[in-house]
Amino acid sequence: MSKQNQASAAAELPVARAPRRERGRQRVESLLDAAAALFAENGFEATTMTAIAQRAGASIGSLYQFFPTRQLLADALRSRFEQHVGEALTRLAEDCRCRTPEGLAAGLVELMKGLREERTAALALVDPNDPRDAHRLQIRNLMRTRIAALIRQAVPETDADTAAQRAVLTLHLLKLVHQLPHEEAPAVLEDALRDWLARAFVQPPQTGRLRD
Amino acid sequence: MSKQNQASAAAELPVARAPRRERGRQRVESLLDAAAALFAENGFEATTMTAIAQRAGASIGSLYQFFPTRQLLADALRSRFEQHVGEALTRLAEDCRCRTPEGLAAGLVELMKGLREERTAALALVDPNDPRDAHRLQIRNLMRTRIAALIRQAVPETDADTAAQRAVLTLHLLKLVHQLPHEEAPAVLEDALRDWLARAFVQPPQTGRLRD
Amino acid sequence: MSKQNQASAAAELPVARAPRRERGRQRVESLLDAAAALFAENGFEATTMTAIAQRAGASIGSLYQFFPTRQLLADALRSRFEQHVGEALTRLAEDCRCRTPEGLAAGLVELMKGLREERTAALALVDPNDPRDAHRLQIRNLMRTRIAALIRQAVPETDADTAAQRAVLTLHLLKLVHQLPHEEAPAVLEDALRDWLARAFVQPPQTGRLRD
Amino acid sequence: MSKQNQASAAAELPVARAPRRERGRQRVESLLDAAAALFAENGFEATTMTAIAQRAGASIGSLYQFFPTRQLLADALRSRFEQHVGEALTRLAEDCRCRTPEGLAAGLVELMKGLREERTAALALVDPNDPRDAHRLQIRNLMRTRIAALIRQAVPETDADTAAQRAVLTLHLLKLVHQLPHEEAPAVLEDALRDWLARAFVQPPQTGRLRD
DNA sequence: TATGAATGAGAATTCATTCAT
DNA sequence: GATGAATGAATTCTCATTCAT
Structure with missing residues (x-):
């Protein structure tokens, strides 16, 4: 309930966070590569976030760090x-x-x-x-x-x-x-x-x- | 016309059961219609069995009666x-x-x-x-x-x-x-x-x- | 994406489903009891759905059957x-x-x-x-x-x-x-x-x- | 809450570190202010460390510098x-x-x-x-x-x-x-x-x- | 056969906390 | 010290499928 209040106040739509460090930039790149490969192979619905992170050699948390959705x-x-x-x-x-x-x-x-x-x-x-x-x-x-x-x-x-x-x-x-x-x-x-x-x-x- | 090659190995592959009565035939027909509509709208992965049954006005159990998978x-x-x-x-x-x-x-x-x-x-x-x-x-x-x-x-x-x-x-x-x-x-x-x-x-x- | 379309078309807000069988009515009752106890003990935020289901002796799926949220x-x-x-x-x-x-x-x-x-x-x-x-x-x-x-x-x-x-x-x-x-x-x-x-x-x- | 109890046995209990300089004191002050506001608004469980840091204009690392928990x-x-x-x-x-x-x-x-x-x-x-x-x-x-x-x-x-x-x-x-x-x-x-x-x-x- | 309920593995997402620079 | 990134266990929620009546 309180979360919704926050949302209504600021309409905080999730946005992809941009990396600020070189390491982050590389991570984002490899995540996008992995996602592209899997979406192409299996389609959007059939591709899981876990699979993307795994393919990119990243942890699931890392993936969500940059792409909250x-x-x-x-x-x-x-x-x-x-x-x-x-x-x-x-x-x-x-x-x-x-x-x-x-x-x-x-x-x-x-x-x-x-x-x-x-x-x-x-x-x-x-x-x-x-x-x-x-x-x-x-x-x-x-x-x-x-x-x-x-x-x-x-x-x-x-x-x-x-x-x-x-x-x-x-x-x-x-x-x-x-x-x-x-x-x-x-x-x-x-x-x-x-x-x-x-x-x-x-x-x-x-x-x-x-x-x- | 279509031959299912897969059938060779497995013991009891589930197969779509054929309806016995006229009423069953209609039900199957409406289930297929509902499925066609939803698959077309949302794709295979995003279409749930529950939604199909609902759209066809049938219960989930009824759907599985005819299509075990x-x-x-x-x-x-x-x-x-x-x-x-x-x-x-x-x-x-x-x-x-x-x-x-x-x-x-x-x-x-x-x-x-x-x-x-x-x-x-x-x-x-x-x-x-x-x-x-x-x-x-x-x-x-x-x-x-x-x-x-x-x-x-x-x-x-x-x-x-x-x-x-x-x-x-x-x-x-x-x-x-x-x-x-x-x-x-x-x-x-x-x-x-x-x-x-x-x-x-x-x-x-x-x-x-x-x-x- | 398709899900959101559905939502926008029918605004399908989730609603608690009412049980239609006696068994379901009992289940709902015990789920509510368990929830009341846990909310009273730990507050809303600190009470997990898993804990509620467990306390009620139900599976998590059963809980969500009746209370989608x-x-x-x-x-x-x-x-x-x-x-x-x-x-x-x-x-x-x-x-x-x-x-x-x-x-x-x-x-x-x-x-x-x-x-x-x-x-x-x-x-x-x-x-x-x-x-x-x-x-x-x-x-x-x-x-x-x-x-x-x-x-x-x-x-x-x-x-x-x-x-x-x-x-x-x-x-x-x-x-x-x-x-x-x-x-x-x-x-x-x-x-x-x-x-x-x-x-x-x-x-x-x-x-x-x-x-x- | 049970987790926190476990901590009693451990060797090195984390303690809030005291700031050394004036600048640190101000930071701690603003972190506490932010925390107070958010706890009051949303309760303890619903308030995240990230949100606190953000509201205080500090980085998450900075928050943990002073409050390790x-x-x-x-x-x-x-x-x-x-x-x-x-x-x-x-x-x-x-x-x-x-x-x-x-x-x-x-x-x-x-x-x-x-x-x-x-x-x-x-x-x-x-x-x-x-x-x-x-x-x-x-x-x-x-x-x-x-x-x-x-x-x-x-x-x-x-x-x-x-x-x-x-x-x-x-x-x-x-x-x-x-x-x-x-x-x-x-x-x-x-x-x-x-x-x-x-x-x-x-x-x-x-x-x-x-x-x- | 029809129907609602039960199940649980699996998916998305969150977040406290730790690390490396 | 400060900062952004990394991590993964825990949580909410979904859904194909199985059961019981």
Whole structure:
């Protein structure tokens, strides 16, 4: 009863505490890694805090020191994912290979492959009841915008609108990266994908505009 | 149709008991409906047996009468889904509208929309660690085969191989049914989808073969 | 996340479930007894659910079957206390000894002694931050009203207002029942208390009106 | 509470460490203040060491520097309360207003009001299982003795025994200070209380001796 | 068969206390 | 001394499953 009073007075929602020491920073990092791996493997509901702590080589108390709630851990993971996406795109933009459609296609496929586990984890954290999930939309916009910029870098004569449309298609195609490996002959398919992409940068799709 | 391989070793594997009377059949049906709804809403792990029984207006004991295990309930649900898919396809095949590509396209989109919730529930039951999940593959094959047949019915000059390929693409396109509604202007997009489908039945995609 | 959605949709506040079978009724009774004893001994915060279940000879699951929350258990306890108070007062009113001031005094002292543990437990459940606690006021009013009636029964010439005032004083004096035993010579003091009470029914206190 | 008993056997009982410097003294003071406030608000069990440190603007490590145990902190708080009571009484004794019964009554009421929070905190630290708690008795005796002296100072013709008796009654009346404010018209009641007190110093209660 | 109750392992979370820097 | 991190036993609460009537 008294706890609730405190809460009503200050509405002390739990927040992930930021580490202040180097040791803490490392701990948080490894906890996030462990969580990402387990969420990706088993989904959000099936992943226990105990398992996360164990996998990270931390005590359960240590985990709760930084993430007072499983949901908060999930949120942190999604933020980190967004940050990683941004960083990877920045790195890609600085890579000179990206000046050609083929190079850009290869770079994007590589980027997606590198984000595979983290993306799976992040998807496991989406509330399936809420398709307009704010964070999800945010990452989508981030990618669309940045990819459009990359396309204009690789194919300078593209105007802004066209680039935006092609970015949407590109993103859809890129999602296939995560479905192909389940199939036979992934290498061949990956080649095909790179090919489609490279073409998509310069030539509009014939079937009309695809959104989402 | 489905054979349970596991049955070989164990002495007394629990099996979903079949109801003896009409009343029992109805109860089982409503239990499955409740389970489908809840699995679709909250996922497998987050759905409790108590909640299922409650939603079905049954007691927990009654639920366990028919489904001695949560997993067994999930299995029954997947089987029922497969059965429903089969029935829906049969019904579609008998619908004379399907003699034209446009009619078939419309029919398939309708079919997918009708299976929406059940499909979501079934997907929630897939072990994400096992992408080769037997049951999943079985349903996929069922759909591919049946859709190929429908295509040949609507476009009689198609040969078997071509029909098979187009069925694969068709299936991919059909999955979009479940993504579009989240977007703006669903009606417009649904039209577009029907259009793409109708074309896919007669004309191969230019960008190469898509698998899975 | 899905759980919260459910909650937001139906605001499913947990409620103490009422037993539907005889066995359950007994269980609930013994759980409440155990809880009363432990709350009285150790206070609300220091009493664990495990300890309550153990003392009642029930499993922890059984406890939670009926009281999904410790707070709910506390609430049920307070309700039961109020009910017991009411019943005890009714019984006292029907006791013919109460037709005289002395008899009434003795009866009230007896009544208080019988409620001792339960009262201690109930007091341990009051949120000390909230002096206007609704339940507490309710019991106080119940007692004031009923005692006033008893006084008019014992001393018929008393008018309603006077009886009400004397009931307030009576209640204050009665609280001493629970402090005296800690002192030396409880029997002597109990006699004195009975004496004061009997006098309080007929004669106003000289020092002015005491409220609360 | 049983755990704390075990400690009696151990070799090195932790003791509250005394601060060496002025800065330390201030820190200890603010820690005690924070603890008093929180114990008073939420009770002993519900108050966490972390919360205390936070409220005092200190780190948890710092808190443990001075109070190696929560119990030790509680003990220190009770000692400080006793000390404050003594100081307040000394100050009161030196106040010339106390030469008259009315002045003394006012002074005592004032004194009680000033100790309100600290008293609430101290009460929250009493083990409810042990009504003969040593510390509690000690404070009670301190107050009885000092108040008796004050009474003889205000009403010089009182003999020692009578003064002692009246001190007991005075103390009981003074406890009302902490109950009255919850009622309607606190100012009026406070006046009445002062009045009763002033009379109690010179005139014996008619109803007999009240103890405790 | 139907139904409510019983069970207990397991999960999330808390918190006093200890450590290392 | 001061500070943040580490620890893990203890606590609340959940839920699949089994029992008894």
